[in-house]
Amino acid sequence: MTKVFINGEFINQEDAKVSYEDRGYVFGDGIYEYIRAYDGKLFTVTEHFERFVRSAGELQIDLDYTVEELIDIVRQLLKVNEIKSGGVYIQATRGVAPREHSFPTPEVKPVLMAFAKSYDRPYEDLKNGINAVTVEDIRWLRCDIKSLNLLGNVLAKEYAVKYNASEAIQHRGETVTEGASSNVYAIKDGKIYTHPVNNCILNGITRKVIKWISEDYDLPFIEETFNVEFLKKADEIIISSTSAEVMPVVKLDGETVGDGNIGPVTRKLQEGFDKYIETKSN
Numbered sequence: 343m344t345k346v347f348i349n350g351e352f353i354n355q356e357d358a359k360v361s362y363e364d365r366g367y368v369f370g371d372g373i374y375e376y377i378r379a380y381d382g383k384l385f386t387v388t389e390h391f392e393r394f395v396r397s398a399g400e401l402q403i404d405l406d407y408t409v410e411e412l413i414d415i416v417r418q419l420l421k422v423n424e425i426k427s428g429g430v431y432i433q434a435t436r437g438v439a440p441r442e443h444s445f446p447t448p449e450v451k452p453v454l455m456a457f458a459k460s461y462d463r464p465y466e467d468l469k470n471g472i473n474a475v476t477v478e479d480i481r482w483l484r485c486d487i488k489s490l491n492l493l494g495n496v497l498a499k500e501y502a503v504k505y506n507a508s509e510a511i512q513h514r515g516e517t518v519t520e521g522a523s524s525n526v527y528a529i530k531d532g533k534i535y536t537h538p539v540n541n542c543i544l545n546g547i548t549r550k551v552i553k554w555i556s557e558d559y560d561l562p563f564i565e566e567t568f569n570v571e572f573l574k575k576a577d578e579i580i581i582s583s584t585s586a587e588v589m590p591v592v593k594l595d596g597e598t599v600g601d602g603n604i605g606p607v608t609r610k611l612q613e614g615f616d617k618y619i620e621t622k623s624n
C-alpha cells in the first residue's frame with residue numbers, strides 16, 4: 343500500500359485528504375521540492391532542503407521543521423514505500439484558513455505533504471537527446487522561489503507537448519531564461535553558458551552540480567545571459583533538472599543542434615554527473 347506523509351503522519355494514499363480551504367489549493371500559496379533517490383539514497387538532499395527553507399522564508403511561511411527533520415521525513419517515506427530508484431515530492435502550504443488574499447490572522451500552521459514514486463533514470467534520452475522548442479517566458483518575476491504557482495511553466499510545457507518536444511526553453515524578450523522545468527545551457531567552443539542566478543530563474547540544484555563538474559574538469563562555466571540566436575548557433579545544448587539530469591537537446595524548433603550528435607562537453611558533464619551520484623547520495 344502506497345503511503346504518503348501529511349502533517350506528521352504516514353498514511354495510506356487513499357486516506358490522504360486536505361481541506362478545501364488549504365491556501366495551496368485556493369491560491370497556490372506554498373512551496374515545493376523534488377528530490378531524486380538513487381539506490382535508496384537521497385541525492386543532494388541538503389541542498390534541496392536549504393532551497394526549500396529559503397523559498398519558505400521568501401514567502402514568509404514559518405516552517406515547523408528543521409532541515410534535519412525534513413530529511414528524516416523523506417528518508418522514511420522512501421523506506422516505507424520500499425523505493426530504490428525514484429523521486430520524492432514535498433510541499434508546504436501556508437495552511438488552512440477562510441479565503442482571504444492577505445495572510446491569515448492569527449497565523450495558521452503550514453500543511454506539509456510528501457509522496458514518493460519509483461522510476462528509472464532516463465537512460466534512452468540521456469543517450470539520444472531530446473527535442474525542445476522555444477517559447478516566450480510569461481512568468482512572474484520571482485522565479486527564484488520554488489512556488490506552487492506553476493501556470494506559466496504548465497502552459498510552456500503544454501506548448502512543447504503540442505509540438506512533439508520534451509521541453510520548452512523560455513526567453514524573456516530575446517534573453518533565454520530557463521526551461522519549463524529545467525535550467526538551460528548553450529555550449530560554444532568548449533565553454534558552457536547559462537543564465538546567471540537571479541530572480542528570473544530557479545537556482546537549480548542540478549545546475550549547481552554541473553558547476554562543480556565544470557570546475558573539476560576545467561570547463562569554463564559562464565554565468566551570463568545570452569539570446570535565442572546564440573542558443574540556436576550553439577555547438578551543444580543541454581537542459582538540467584533533478585529528473586532529467588544532464589540532458590542533451592538535439593533538436594531545437596525543428597532544427598538540428600550542432601552536428602546532431604551528443605557533443606564532447608555534454609558527455610564529459612554526464613560522466614561527471616555519474617560520479618557525483620556516487621559521492622553526493624546518502
Ligand code: PDD
Binds near residue numbers: 495525543584585
Ligand atoms: N523542476 N527551473 C525550473 C523552472 C524547474 O522547475 C526546475 C526543476 C529546474 C531545475 O532545478 P533542479 O535541478 O533543482 O531540479 C529549473 C522540478 C524537477 C519539478 O518541478 O519537478
